[in-house]
Amino acid sequence: MNTVSSPSMSELPDDYNWTSAEGLLRLGSLLRPLLPFEPRAFQLYESACILNGIDVVCITATGDGKTALIYIPAMVREDSITVVVEPTNYLESDVAAKLVEKGVSSVVINRDTLGDASRDGRDLWNEVKACRYRVITLAPETLGSEAFRRVVNDPEFRRRWRVFVMDEAHLCDLWGADFRKAFSDVWTIRSRAPEHVAFMALSASVEPGRQTAQVLRCLGFRRGRYHMDRRDCERININIIFRDVQYAYSGYDFRDLDWLVPENMTKAGDVPKRLVFCETIELGHRVTLYLRSLLPAHLKRVSHIVIRHIHSMNCPDCKKDGFAALMETGDERRTSLFVATAVLDQGVNIPRLKAVVVFPRGKTAAAVIQEIGRAVREGDEQGEAIIYVPKGDLQAALEYANSDVDLRLLETHAYLRASASDPSQPAVDESMFDIVFDRTPAAAANASKALRSLPTASVPQKSAAKPGSTKKGTVPKQPAKPTARTAPSASDRQCLSLCLMVAAHARGFCVTRQINIIYGNPGTTHDCGRCSSCMEYPVPLARSLSDSVAAPQSQTSKAKVTATTGSTDENQQATVKDTEVDAVRAADDKELSNASAPLNIAPESVCVPATTPVTWERVLRAPPGIHSGRSDCD
Known part of the structure; x- marks a missing residue:
């Protein structure tokens, strides 16, 4: 040697x-x-x-x-x-x-x-x-x-x-x-x-x-x-699982995520450490409140520790506490779930993170790849990345894929590769595998616009105008027509890369293989055998109405539908709690008030001014701005 x-x-x-x-x-x-x-x-x-x-x-x-x-x-x-x-x-x-x-x-x-x-x-x-x-x-x-x-x-x-x-x-x-x-x-x-x-x-x-x-x-x-x-950027120790969003998520109910908080949970260490990514602080805030509402009564007293909301507006003390909690491992850790925005999707190494949940899908393909990459960084076990896709995204992605204009589309890429290996066919230029917008401006513009226009489920405002209404004396604004030579932005191109990923899921093609084509990884000629298109993963059931705090979108006999967020997709509609759900919440509050131990929620735990009276109703179910305090840390 x-x-x-x-x-x-x-x-x-x-x-x-x-x-x-x-x-x-x-x-x-x-x-x-x-x-x-x-x-x-x-x-x-x-x-x-x-x-x-x-x-x-x-x-x-x-x-x-x-x-x-x-x-x-x-x-x-x-x-x-x-x-x-x-x-x-x-x-x-x-x-x-x-x-x-x-x-x-x-x-x-x-x-x-x-x-x-x-x-x-x-x-x-x-x-x-x-x-x-x-x-x-x-x-x-x-x-x-x-x-x-x-x-x-x-x-x-x-x-x-x-x-x-x-x-x-x-x-x-x-x-x-x-x-x-x-x-x-x-x-x-x-x-x-x-x-x-x-x-x-x-x-x-x-x-x-x-x-x-x-x-x-x-x-x-x-x-x-x-x-x-x-180098090869594929994470072979992560199973990429796409799931369709089943329930409305424009209000304070997120029944698709019920499985994250087991009904028999006794302490934080009972469930694997998981990270839930939400695109905005406001959406993450509502998801956090909902998940905390599912905790058993004895854990609600420390819900701000068991389920943490981490974002860029956290005060310095909460940032330090949140970072320390991310590093905790073992059964005695204090936190089981982290809800975060983009502050954690770039490069942060979180030990023993079993799974990542993206709700709903990320804004760009790169964001999804980075969020997926937070899981199982040790590499000694298999982890999961679960991406929830709204129905509107599925429709936009399928329309783009059916237009057959992107040379990175899985079956198009496979055909071009096969042609390149045939000596009777002309050679394939690698630059062809980038997006050719000049040739297909309308399909590209429509697909990227559809994904960017889908809201991330912000709460509808009471002052929203009725669909089709305009102020007196004004002319309705006409949508701009895509031009043949308009240069797309970086977000447009990333939306189209994300379109290909969602389209692979919608059509049952290997998602990992499609990602490898997008990023130039070696594994472009075979299916991975572990993503949700290659294997069947059971979809967890939401809690029954007697145990949950929400009603599914389909049960509109008791739930009154309010104004939509501007999309006709049923997943974007908000629902008002019916009397049965209110009764469940009232019973839960009564059980909590009868608990032997006092409710211990200090003002600094949710970063509200010390002069503000803190009650469980304010902390758990108040609208997002009601306890914004110094930095809206919670």
């Missing part, structure tokens, strides 16, 4: 070639005593490129070890500084915790950490400028701040700054267009960074073709001057 001695970094020349055979052996020997695992081949080679000053783009599966590419160069070159851009505070904290575990000093720069440090009499920016940390984690908006400019202009910091990392690089395309424009301007940091800084982009959900090109542009990667590694 070949071995290479491992001198200290000070003994190696600055131009040492880490990507050579000798350099890779040396790198491995340096890392093995420092890491609790055997570094993988791609981790060694990509890290060697960074140490050589070569830009790197790494696209690989969630949980595949991308974070190692951040701390391996920092562990090898101890006097270097790495700047890491992360999209959320939770991911910043998660990455920083991993770095500390590996013995790499790191600091998170955001509003919360700056405030905490200031109260302790510390100035984090001065500490960063003094090169006290080897890794600095921050948001893209911070790159343009005056404080960061002062740090970058410091001669010693510039000398030691070696690596710039853009984590979750797909967001440069998805969020940079409108949601957070700073993601599209990350490339400007190149003009202020020293020439020797190596740039690295990491992601698990960058589609081949246009999106890859857009990410490279946003980060300033130049053709022929970077190393790109697109």
Whole structure:
């Protein structure tokens, strides 16, 4: 066996070639005593490129070890500084915790950490400028701040700054267009960074073709001057299960999710740890209240701990408590269910998370892939990702698939591949597998518009106008006709990728195989054998009306239907509780009031002002804004 001695970094020349055979052996020997695992081949080679000053783009599966590419160069070159851009505070904290575990000093720069440090009499920016940390984690908006400019202009910091990392690089395309424009301007940091800084982009959900090109542009990667590694992004240890939404979800009842809270539940550890993704804070709030209402009486006293709502508006204390709860494992953990928005769908490593539920489906294909990727990150067991699809989505996806215009459609892709293998047929250009909008503008525009226009079940407002009514003296607005050469937005394209996933489910085709086609993974020629199209998964039954707090959409004999949210789909209609359901709730309240232990819900547990009287009715069933308090944490 070949071995290479491992001198200290000070003994190696600055131009040492880490990507050579000798350099890779040396790198491995340096890392093995420092890491609790055997570094993988791609981790060694990509890290060697960074140490050589070569830009790197790494696209690989969630949980595949991308974070190692951040701390391996920092562990090898101890006097270097790495700047890491992360999209959320939770991911910043998660990455920083991993770095500390590996013995790499790191600091998170955001509003919360700056405030905490200031109260302790510390100035984090001065500490960063003094090169006290080897890794600095921050948001893209911070790159343009005056404080960061002062740090970058410091001669010693510039000398030691070696690596710039853009984590979750797909967001440069998805969020940079409108949601957070700073993601599209990350490339400007190149003009202020020293020439020797190596740039690295990491992601698990960058589609081949246009999106890859857009990410490279946003980060300033130049053709022929970077190393790109697109690996297999399929998570074979996750069963992808699509389910049709059966019950209305525009109010405060979500009977499709009854199974998440078993009737015989006695403590949080009785059920596997699960994460429920909702697109908006408001929807997540209503889902949280409903799930808490299903808890047995003795757990309702601590419902804010057993079922937590995590989102970007949480106060600093709730963020810390929520992050600590995410890390808990075992039967004695305090929390069984987490309801969250996008703050947890990007990169956060949640230990022993058995299943992920997306209700309803994510906004984009990339969001769904990221949400799916939170489950079973350890890789030693099989997990589940359950995506609920409204009926309106099924109709829009089927119409798009039936138009037969997207070359990534599973059967179209299979035909083109078969034609490519036939020597009598012309060769197939890989660029054909991107979406060709110029040829099929109407079908693409209609499909993306249908998915974007479907509301995420917001509560209908009383002031909503009747369908078809207009104000006096006004002319009804006519829908815009799709034009033949209109360039689609990033969200349009992502909606169409999501259309293909939903269409595969609706037509009984392998969903995993369709995802592999979209993302250029190897498994495009065979079915996976484990998704909901390949295997039959039983659909859990909702609780009976005597045990539940809602009536299904079909039982309208007792439930009065109110105004719709603007869609004719029955799943978008809100229902008013009938007398039978009210009686069940009244009996539950009576049982709770007769409990021997006092109701212990402190004002800070739901982040309401201390002067506000807190009652169970206000906490559990009040409309979303009634206990908004400081930050609407609950």
